[in-house]
Amino acid sequence: xxxxxxxxxxxxxxxxxxxxxxxxxxxxxxxxxxxxxxxxxxxxxxxxxxxxxxxxxxxxxxxxxxxxxxxxxxxxxxxxxxxxxxxxxxxxxxxxxxxxxxxxxxxxxxxxxxxxxxxxxxxxxxxxxxxxxxxxxxxxxxxxxxxxxxxxxxxxxxxxxxxxxxxxxxxxxxxxxxxxxxxxxxxxxxxxxxxxxxxxxxxxxxxxxxxxxxxxxxxxxxxxxxxxxxxxxxxxxxxxxxxxxxxxxxxxxxxxxxxxxxxxxxxxxxxxxxxxxxxxxxxxxxxxxxxxxxxxxxxxxxxxxxxxxxxxxxxxxxxxxxxxx
Amino acid sequence: xxxxxxxxxxxxxxxxxxxxxxxxxxxxxxxxxxxxxxxxxxxxxxxxxxxxxxxxxxxxxxxxxxxxxxxxxxxxxxxxxxxxxxxxxxxxxxxxxxxxxxxxxxxxxxxxxxxxxxxxxxxxxxxxxxxxxxxxxxxxxxxxxxxxxxxxxxxxxxxxxxxxxxxxxxxxxxxxxxxxxxxxxxxxxxxxxxxxxxxxxxxxxxxxxxxxxxxxxxxxxxxxxxxxxxxxxxxxxxxxxxxxxxxxxxxxxxxxxxxxxxxxxxxxxx
Numbered sequence: 001x002x003x004x005x006x007x008x009x010x011x012x013x014x015x016x017x018x019x020x021x022x023x024x025x026x027x028x029x030x031x032x033x034x035x036x037x038x039x040x041x042x043x044x045x046x047x048x049x050x051x052x053x054x055x056x057x058x059x060x061x062x063x064x065x066x067x068x069x070x071x072x073x074x075x076x077x078x079x080x081x082x083x084x085x086x087x088x089x090x091x092x093x094x095x096x097x098x099x100x101x102x103x104x105x106x107x108x109x110x111x112x113x114x115x116x117x118x119x120x121x122x123x124x125x126x127x128x129x130x131x132x133x134x135x136x137x138x139x140x141x142x143x144x145x146x147x148x149x150x151x152x153x154x155x156x157x158x159x160x161x162x163x164x165x166x167x168x169x170x171x172x173x174x175x176x177x178x179x180x181x182x183x184x185x186x187x188x189x190x191x192x193x194x195x196x197x198x199x200x201x202x203x204x205x206x207x208x209x210x211x212x213x214x215x216x217x218x219x220x221x222x223x224x225x226x227x228x229x230x231x232x233x234x235x236x237x238x239x240x241x242x243x244x245x246x247x248x249x250x251x252x253x254x255x256x257x258x259x260x261x262x263x264x265x266x267x268x269x270x271x272x273x274x275x276x277x278x279x280x281x282x283x284x285x286x287x288x289x290x291x292x293x294x295x296x297x298x299x300x301x302x303x304x305x306x307x308x309x310x311x312x313x314x315x316x317x318x319x320x321x322x323x324x325x
Numbered sequence: 326x327x328x329x330x331x332x333x334x335x336x337x338x339x340x341x342x343x344x345x346x347x348x349x350x351x352x353x354x355x356x357x358x359x360x361x362x363x364x365x366x367x368x369x370x371x372x373x374x375x376x377x378x379x380x381x382x383x384x385x386x387x388x389x390x391x392x393x394x395x396x397x398x399x400x401x402x403x404x405x406x407x408x409x410x411x412x413x414x415x416x417x418x419x420x421x422x423x424x425x426x427x428x429x430x431x432x433x434x435x436x437x438x439x440x441x442x443x444x445x446x447x448x449x450x451x452x453x454x455x456x457x458x459x460x461x462x463x464x465x466x467x468x469x470x471x472x473x474x475x476x477x478x479x480x481x482x483x484x485x486x487x488x489x490x491x492x493x494x495x496x497x498x499x500x501x502x503x504x505x506x507x508x509x510x511x512x513x514x515x516x517x518x519x520x521x522x523x524x525x526x527x528x529x530x531x532x533x534x535x536x537x538x539x540x541x542x543x544x545x546x547x548x549x550x551x552x553x554x555x556x557x558x559x560x561x562x563x564x565x566x567x568x569x570x571x572x573x574x575x576x577x578x579x580x581x582x583x584x585x586x587x588x589x590x591x592x593x594x595x
Contacts (some may be wrong), residue, residue, distance in 0.1 A: 241437065246490045297446075299448065300449075302452070311395055312450070315395070315408055315409070315410075315450075316450055318406040318408045319409075319410035319411060319445070319448060322407065322408055322410070322411045322445070323411070323446075323447075323448070324408070
């Protein structure tokens with residue numbers, strides 16, 4: 001299978017139906033041995049220091065991975081930095097194709113996007129739909145891990161994040177990813193149920209810190225809801241192919257995302273929300289809306305470069321836990 | 326006889342503070358403020374020793390110790406660590422039970438805390454730089470060669486406060502040097518800096534919603550000039566504690582007193 005790098009999640013059924021392996025470049029960046037050096041590399045290549053570290057990381061892993069020759073850049077529904085990023089990647093010799101989630105959630109427009117994306121990879125939407133059935137089996141298992149987290153208290157916040165985020169690209173190999181999930185579920189189901197944590201939700205892009213989830217657990221707080229990572233598992237699989245990607249809330253407006261967030265706040269009996277935002281990211285503007293509407297305490301946590309939490313961030317987190325505890 | 330004294334320690338980024346409290350009537354027996362050093366753990370230890378010695382006390386005379394601040398984990402004798410947000414709310418509640426909003430500007434950070442009956446309901450902290458903090462003000466005072474007791478007189482003489490556009494400490498330093506070079510007087514520059522700081526702090530407080538009574542505390546609240554600028558920027562009357570540097574340590578000592586009471590009750594029930 002040839003690899004196709006992604007700047008964010010796209011309907012990966014299309015890629016797998018075309019015989020390609022989807023590789024979420026965000027995951028490749030953050031799980032690399034030294035993500036910080038990848039940000040440094042991007043800056044040495046001229047990207048500004050006042051730019052989101054995820055974009056710098058994506059750029060670097062793409063440039064430094066000779067086996068990834070094709071990149072899908074999402075130009076609407078994700079970060080607007082992706083547009084100049086696509087041009088830079090083309091200059092580095094990558095073949096770039098595009099995908100857009102129409103901000104207004106117009107089904108006809110999305111259908112056109114899906115058809116054009118599929119034909120670009122030499123397949124039809126019918127081919128992709130067949131592949132969907134296979135991937136749905138894995139998505140259901142990932143949803144079960146999520147259930148084991150928030151309802152059974154048997155899965156840690158980090159494990160939840162880790163397995164759910166894998167659904168963005170099926171780790172480039174759905175069969176291996178499924179095996180990993182099966183083994184984990186077998187082990188997790190045997191664990192003692194724990195309900196003695198404060199229940200936290202993380203809203204926003206996946207945090208760039210390596211120790212956030214573990215740090216929270218040392219302070220008796222567990223993340224039982226990862227908004228974006230959960231969306232990667234396509235939790236609302238109702239309707240046809242286009243409906244699924246209209247219900248996938250991540251690329252659309254905050255108002256649309258909040259419908260799902262508010263349901264999860266109730267369902268998961270959250271005590272508080274950490275709104276994670278990346279430095280220099282447009283999502284920071286959404287904080288006011290979240291805070292006004294959540295109905296439970298919300299902490300804004302801003303991260304820049306990859307690595308561990310610093311003392312200033314720990315003070316925010318600990319104070320927040322003291323406040324809601 | 327039961328021991329009644331508690332100790333609150335605040336290991337801040339610029340200064341170390343300690344308060345000894347009589348837990349029975351919640352009166353302050355003594356308080357201390359010392360500058361921190363490159364070895365904060367050792368500096369905190371020296372401060373604790375000094376505080377105990379001058380009150381003719383030994384460590385065994387303290388019934389419960391709570392440490393707070395950045396270096397809270399460094400205090401080996403602490404029975405508990407509590408963040409400065411919670412301690413600040415407890416300290417201010419003790420001094421001003423009616424307080425609704427607390428603005429705390431310390432050495433390297435600024436915080437706005439919303440409280441209801443002394444319980445933290447919401448808080449916001451400054452961004453990841455020293456803009457709008459005591460350190461920023463200290464650097465400006467150094468560039469302008471102003472001593473602490475000259476700042477107020479200098480600021481009120483300002484006729485046409487400068488506009489300071491850079492809030493990055495390093496860039497602001499360059500901007501101030503340029504203003505001095507262009508012949509602007511110190512008063513106008515200093516008043517301009519205070520206005521910028523106050524506006525920035527008001528924006529931070531706006532994130533939690535300012536509700537009176539507003540208490541301004543932390544080391545920067547010692548500056549009368551800053552207090553007036555902040556009141557203007559907030560459009561609210563603000564109240565400043567008599568000793569704003571130690572309100573976190575006071576809160577830590579109060580939390581220690583509560584813990585001690587709980588511990589004594591538990592001991593009795595056994």
